[in-house]
Amino acid sequence: MPLQLNEPLQDLAADAAAELKKHLDADAALTAAAPGRVNLIGEHIDYCDGFVLPFAIERYIVIAAAENGTREARIGTSCEGIVTLDLTKRKEPGVPKWANYLRGVIRGFQDRGHTIPGFDAYIVSSVPLGAGLSSSAALECAMATLLEGLLDTVLDTREKALLAQRAEHDFAGVPCGIMDQFASAFGKVNQLVLIDCRSGEPEMVPFENPDLTVLISNTTVHHELSDGGYAARRKNTEDGLAVIGKDSWRDVTMDEVEAAWDRLGDPVNRRSRHVVGEIARTISAAKALKENDFETLGPLMSASHDSLRDDFEVSCKELDILVDIARGIGREGGVIGARMTGGGFGGSTVTLCESDKAAAIAATLAGEYKKATGIDAQIFASRPAEGAHLL
Ligand code: GLA
Numbered sequence: 001m002p003l004q005l006n007e008p009l010q011d012l013a014a015d016a017a018a019e020l021k022k023h024l025d026a027d028a029a030l031t032a033a034a035p036g037r038v039n040l041i042g043e044h045i046d047y048c049d050g051f052v053l054p055f056a057i058e059r060y061i062v063i064a065a066a067e068n069g070t071r072e073a074r075i076g077t078s079c080e081g082i083v084t085l086d087l088t089k090r091k092e093p094g095v096p097k098w099a100n101y102l103r104g105v106i107r108g109f110q111d112r113g114h115t116i117p118g119f120d121a122y123i124v125s126s127v128p129l130g131a132g133l134s135s136s137a138a139l140e141c142a143m144a145t146l147l148e149g150l151l152d153t154v155l156d157t158r159e160k161a162l163l164a165q166r167a168e169h170d171f172a173g174v175p176c177g178i179m180d181q182f183a184s185a186f187g188k189v190n191q192l193v194l195i196d197c198r199s200g201e202p203e204m205v206p207f208e209n210p211d212l213t214v215l216i217s218n219t220t221v222h223h224e225l226s227d228g229g230y231a232a233r234r235k236n237t238e239d240g241l242a243v244i245g246k247d248s249w250r251d252v253t254m255d256e257v258e259a260a261w262d263r264l265g266d267p268v269n270r271r272s273r274h275v276v277g278e279i280a281r282t283i284s285a286a287k288a289l290k291e292n293d294f295e296t297l298g299p300l301m302s303a304s305h306d307s308l309r310d311d312f313e314v315s316c317k318e319l320d321i322l323v324d325i326a327r328g329i330g331r332e333g334g335v336i337g338a339r340m341t342g343g344g345f346g347g348s349t350v351t352l353c354e355s356d357k358a359a360a361i362a363a364t365l366a367g368e369y370k371k372a373t374g375i376d377a378q379i380f381a382s383r384p385a386e387g388a389h390l391l
Contacts, residue, residue, distance in 0.1 A: 002366035003215075003359055004380040006058040007126045009033055013391050016064035020122035023076045028064035030149040034141035034388035035060050036127035036134045037183035038216050038350050039341045040192065040289075041304050042282035044312055046177025048237050048249040048275045049198035051282040053289075054179055055207065055384035056187020057216065059127040061138040062391075063146045070118035075102060077123040087116045093171045101136055104167025105143040114151050121146065128378060130222035132340075132347020136172065137180035140164035141388040149390045158200065160388070161185040175231050176343075187387030194286050198250050205290060207384050212336075213358040214350060217365055218378040219318035221346040229345050233271065233314060240264055240272035249275050270311040277307055294336045294352075301337030301352065302327065314344030318373055322349045325368040329361055 017028035035056035042052035068074065076082040083099045085091070091107040093100050109116060123142075127135040144160050155163070161181040168176050179195060182202055186193050191204040237249070243264050246252050257264070257272045264272055281300045288296040305323050309315040319340040326338035326349070334357025341350040353361050362379045369377045 002362040002379055004378060006380060006382060009060055009062070009391070012060055012062045012124055012126055013064065016062045016122050016124045019076065019078070019124060020064045020066070020120065023082065023122060024074055024120040026066040026068065026120040029066040030146060031062060031064045031391040032142045032146035032149060032388070033060045033062045033391055034138045034145060034184045035187055035385050036138045037180055037187070038133060038214065038348070038382065039179065039183075040214070040350060040352065041285045041301055041339070042179075042278060043304060043308055043339075043341070043344075044233060044237075044314065045249070045275055045278045045282070046179040046195070046197045047175070047234055048241075048279070050249060050275065050279040051286065052177075052179045052195050052197060053192055053205070053282060053286055054183040054195075055192045056183050056387050057127075057133065057382040058385045059133065059380075059382065061123060061125045061127055061135065061142045063121050063123050063142050065119050065121035065146055065150070067150065068118045068120045072118045073102075073106070073116075073121065074119075075099070075121045075123065087118060100171040101139045101167055102143050104171030105140050105147065105164060107171070108144070108163035108166055109147050109151070114147075114153070116147060117150060119150055128218050130347070131218040131220070131378075132222075132342030132344065133216065133218075134180035134184060134342070136168060136174075137164060137184045140167050141181060141184040145388045145390060157185050157387075175234055183387075185388050187385055189384060189386050191384050192289070198248060205286065207289075209292070211355050213353050213355040213381050214383070215353060215358060215362055215365070215379060215381050216341070216348050216350055217322050217369075218348045219316075219322060219346055219369075220375055220378060221316065221318045229314065230343055233312060236268050236271040237275055240268045240275070243268070244272070249279065252276055254280075267313070274307045274311040278304060297352070298331065298335075298337035301339045305339035308340055308344060315340050316344070316346055318346065318369075318375070319344065319349055321372050322365060322369055322377065325365050326351045326361070328368075329364055333357060333364075334361055
């Protein structure tokens with residue numbers, strides 16, 4: 001069966017509660033969930049004042065918790081064991097490293113002046129880790145939502161997303177944009193989150209057509225974003241903007257990139273071409289999607305992938321293979337468009353396709369990918385899901 005199923009959220013919550021009981025002998029009093037995301041188009045331009053078009057997926061990080069009457073947080077996960085955090089101290093980054101996402105979010109609440117009560121918690125996840133589907137943003141947003149519950153307070157959704165992003169910057173060392181945390185926090189069933197990253201305004205775009213399916217294919221190849229590739233790309237875009245002499249990429253035209261080509265130098269000129277091209281593609285894609293104009297949308301997704309591969313250089317062999325297989329299936333086979341999704345350097349592709357052909361497309365993707373690489377891809381479908389919330 002090439003198409004994996006998404007575990008129902010209630011089952012994940014029950015798993016988390018059972019693990020909390022087993023490992024920390026606590027009865028779950030609060031359960032928080034936050035989804036990963038997939039991005040349809042608008043890649044590596046959230047930190048360039050661009051537009052992005054992600055949605056929250058039916059894959060969640062779930063945290064079951066209970067107050068423990070101390071000033072310590074004891075937090076467990078199946079892959080990492082249990083970490084104990086002293087809540088009387090202002091949190092700083094530390095070891096184990098995976099817990100830095102949690103420390104960063106706790107620090108965000110401490111900086112808002114909250115005194116966090118001691119609690120026991122257990123984390124379970126159906127978001128594949130390191131698959132370019134924002135498991136880290138899901139963890140941050142789930143933790144923030146849990147703390148809201150423990151403190152009986154509700155943050156403005158934007159503030160919560162920005163607090164989670166700060167945890168990623170300051171505690172995980174990844175200078176990410178706002179896409180992942182916004183998608184995880186603002187996600188809604190049957191809605192895409194079109195984000196204007198200059199104004200920080202999300203616009204919900206309906207995505208309800210049952211004839212359309214979004215397939216997510218995890219190459220299972222993964223390179224840490226904190227390796228420096230992500231930060232290096234971001235720096236390239238900052239350098240490009242400085243050479244062009246504008247305050248925002250939104251005010252830069254392709255003619256201006258071309259006029260500055262030699263001054264920009266390689267690779268900054270190609271990075272700049274990606275940014276300006278991708279902003280235009282995303283605006284056109286959002287319009288095409290609203291108008292059900294798939295003949296326009298598909299080629300835009302394809303052009304986005306090519307630009308990420310050739311100009312921004314964040315794709316990899318495995319992602320290109322999956323996208324090429326989808327292109328080979330083509331419009332006749334039910335594929336509308338395919339591209340890499342997320343930060344790249346491994347991770348996943350997104351394939352927009354016709355629902356009645358989705359299972360056959362997934363089978364071809366899995367079979368051909370295995371033939372070409374020897375690797376089993378993990379493929380699942382997702383509709384837009386509810387963002388971070390308490391259960
Ligand atoms: C990662 C970052 C996002 C965004 C994407 C690329 O997922 O966390 O902010 O930059 O890469 O579009």
